[in-house]
Amino acid sequence: MGRWEPNAHERLQHAALELFHERGYDHTTVGDIAARAGLTERTFFRYFTDKREVLFSGANDLAAIIVTAIAAAPTDVAPLDTVVLGLAATAPGFEPRRAYARRRQTLITAHPELHERELIKLAALATAIATSLHHRGLPRPAASLVAETGIALFKHAFERWVDDAKKHDLAHHLQAALAELRVVTAAAARAPRRRARSA
Amino acid sequence: MGRWEPNAHERLQHAALELFHERGYDHTTVGDIAARAGLTERTFFRYFTDKREVLFSGANDLAAIIVTAIAAAPTDVAPLDTVVLGLAATAPGFEPRRAYARRRQTLITAHPELHERELIKLAALATAIATSLHHRGLPRPAASLVAETGIALFKHAFERWVDDAKKHDLAHHLQAALAELRVVTAAAARAPRRRARSA
Secondary structure, X not given: OOOOOOOHHHHHHHHHHHHHHHHOOOOOOHHHHXXXXXXXXXXXXXXXXXXXXXXXXXXXXXXXXXXXXXXXXXXXXXXXXXXXXXXXXXXXXXXXXXXXXXXXXXXXXXXXXXXXXXXXXXXXXXHXXXXXXHHOOOOHHHHHHHHHXXXXXXXXXXXXXXXXXXXXXXXXXXXXXXXXXXXXXXXXXXXXXXOOOOO | XXXXXXXXXXXXXXXXHHHHHHHOOXXXXXXXXXXXXXXXXXXXXXXOOOOHHHHOOOHHHHHHHHHHHHHHOOOOOOHHHHHHHHHHXXXXXXXHHHHHHHHHHHXXXXXXXXXXXXXXXXXXXHHHHHHHHHHOOOOHHHHHXXXXXXXXXXXXXXXXXXXXXXXXXXXXXXXXXXXXXXXXXXXXXXXXXXOOOOO
């Protein structure tokens, strides 16, 4: 019923991050966030289900970008490369937000309830990726494995991107992570097979 | 202060699974579980922090088995194979519990709060694996990537093991998952590189 508030979403997000930084995440309430943004709690809850959600509201947009890029990828690109290509499509959007991403990452690492939410969002992202690979003809179990592996690459690349003094973009770090994965996977082929399959 | 209750842990676990099956997870309380096991709520909370935890109390044992096997692996085994070897060490323990694992998996899939806990436990497992790889000399970032990839293989293998009509053991499914990952990773090398790095 409340009147329309211009940029309420952004104002709330900005206020929340300011307060999390100033007072700590645990000592910031939804009421504090709304007050700092010059809005009501009721308005807050029109945009976010809770305090945590402020940090995760971009997840759906992210999934949409990735899935769209996967759907548009040439069909002769191998599945894991397709996923990396999809993930890399998020790089331009992340690029101007590196400082924000670093602060957000620090918060998430420090708070189990945020870490929890992050894991859930990443699991949902893996499911979305698996579904879009499946639509491209990859059987379900393989699609899930490739999607989960893609998420492992994404987490790895994201952490390196956030702290990269050289300022390479996320797409660069995704390619580097994929190259690294290839090394550990390929190296395995040269390792001796000592294990007796006795069990 | 209560008197010693023989096999309280197992009795509570058994009672909980019975009740989750009979009444549904949501309609089972800690009080119900304790009563069915012939124990008090106080005793329940000596073993488990909450109702969810009944399904996850084996996670620490699991991590210990995996980490021990990784530490004992020959040093010339490649990192990802080392992780698979560590994960495969859990196979004998899982083997007699396939029916239980299948029921547990169904519960987890159906209840977001259980799925959440599962994700947290798997993330903790990935951290434990990364640490043990690091102790074997693998640098931190690579260790995390390999550990996360190992968890992706584990999830994939576990799902297939739970439903395997042919009754192959978990170690078999882990090797199959690793072989599958090698295919998608290696195939990528043959894929054309169409992507322009323009971003």
